[in-house]
Amino acid sequence: MIERRIEKELRNLIDSGPAVALLGPRQVGKTTLAIEVGESRPSVYLDLESEADRAKLTEPELYLSQHADKLVILDEVHRLPNLFQTLRGLIDRNRRAGRRTGQFLLLGSASIDLLKQSGETLAGRISYLEMQPIDGLEVASKDLEQLWLRGGFPDSFLAADDRSSLRWRQDFIRTYLERDIPQLGPRIPAETLRRFWTMLAHHQSGLHNAAELARSLGVDGKTVASYLDLLVDLLLVRRLEPWHANIGKRLVKSPKVYVRDSGIVHALLGIGASEQLLGHPITGASWEGFVIETLIAASPSGTSAHFYRSAAGAEIDLLLTLPGKALWAIEIKRSLTPKVEKGFYLACDQVQPQRRILIYPGQDVFPLKHDISAMSLAAAAMLLRDQE
Structure with a gap:
């Protein structure tokens, strides 16, 4: 339990x-x-x-x-x-x-x-x-990699082995498509919605491009928008909106889209084991989504989450506005020797956040230049939790 x-x-x-x-x-x-x-x-x-x-x-x-x-x-x-x-x-x-x-x-x-x-x-x-799936603050630090692979649905995370976990998630997806969604009203062919959900998994952490998705599905842009609204309303997909302020820069206006549970991402892509995941092109984007969901879950009530990207290449993966209006800028890397990109420095100069944090998969906390602190996901989540 x-x-x-x-x-x-x-x-x-x-x-x-x-x-x-x-x-x-x-x-x-x-x-x-x-x-x-x-x-x-x-x-x-x-x-x-x-x-x-x-x-x-x-x-x-x-x-x-x-x-x-x-x-x-x-x-x-x-x-x-x-x-x-x-x-x-x-x-x-x-x-x-x-x-x-x-x-x-x-x-x-x-x-x-x-x-x-x-x-x-x-x-x-x-x-x-x-109520969200199990997050990184509800398991021991040693179990974070398993939580990332299997996702936070209790029956998936606690399964006897990776194969049983993957089978549970595949059944979960099938049940949602064939039984649960039709009960809620929308009459959408299950296979069409599965293709759309799988496309979102392939484009995890990418900017939402309705026209491209519409062409791939053979439907119009309004239909794609309705599919996305449905999965957002079902709390299965997160639409992360861009942060806007009057700072004199041309900013990206399209939202980024994430399948919220990393285990569902991996099931949609047929990834059932750690070795498969670490060798798959989705690794970085999947880790980014997992980190974002964990940090949002750990944030104080009333926190708003955005990303920041300018046309000139300045970018912040996750920008949290805490209830007291303090801005926390989060950069996410899936590397034990993380390097901060120039775009993050530029974005921080434009936004002027109060905290600048680099999340990486190691355990040590250490300072980087420009007041950036590198730390583990568990350490950053506890830091946010303590802001209550």
């Missing part, structure tokens, strides 16, 4: 408001965590993918009002979107009766319907929390 860092924040949100929505991809561990939280207090759990549990909500107000003194955990809540109007009335009734916190915990595998429905009816009554 891996202790999840998000557990403390989830408990705090439940104890401070009437409803919490815990969002994240399937199989990321939401149900396990929710049941663990529920065991510490009076609670009732309903899986809305179960016909028996859905039948209990034929008259939702009647059933849920019988459990007004418990934390009601509703798993896969997007399966019953009409439920939100009922939840609103129950929350307000419980508030008037003096019960202002800990009423509902809603679990959703996507932000699409959940945000759309609850945004209209539960405004001011619900908090949102995103």
Whole structure:
């Protein structure tokens, strides 16, 4: 059992408001965590993918009002979107009766319907929390390479061997394409979406070029945009936007696109072992995506993430704006003897970040010129975590 860092924040949100929505991809561990939280207090759990549990909500107000003194955990809540109007009335009734916190915990595998429905009816009554796959702060430093190879989905990371892990991820991808996405509404051929997802893996950390992807798929640019929006909404892909400021430079305006879980990247590309990964052209881009996801997960709540690139070649892989508006510039290298490129120095001169960090796969922390600190991913993640 891996202790999840998000557990403390989830408990705090439940104890401070009437409803919490815990969002994240399937199989990321939401149900396990929710049941663990529920065991510490009076609670009732309903899986809305179960016909028996859905039948209990034929008259939702009647059933849920019988459990007004418990934390009601509703798993896969997007399966019953009409439920939100009922939840609103129950929350307000419980508030008037003096019960202002800990009423509902809603679990959703996507932000699409959940945000759309609850945004209209539960405004001011619900908090949102995103649960990501296991990150670099939740495993020992010695396990980071395995986490990078297998990704952070618990069943993949904890598999008996690399072959079993790869098979689990391949099944996960197939299930998403053939069962989960059609249930959420979009009618997209599974093979077309698989090709698109695989193309994104091949272009990991690259600038988004909708026209090129559209030509490869034989569709138009708007269709590609809708596919990308879908995978972003499913929390499977990250669209990292460029950082803009009035600094008198011509800046790149296209976002960079990352498949968020490194293990899914490798499964889409058929990479199942460390030796395959280290000899594959995607190695550097995959490591960059893995580092970015880990650092974003470790950052204080309210941090915004961008990249920076000018037309003249100045570039910062990850630019974090912390809640106090401090800028941290991150350069990422997959080398034990990392060298900082001229573009990073130029970009730092233009942006003037408060911290300049080079992430590399070694363990030592040492200074470089121009106030740059070279350090491991684990050290940088802990440094960010301590900014809370």
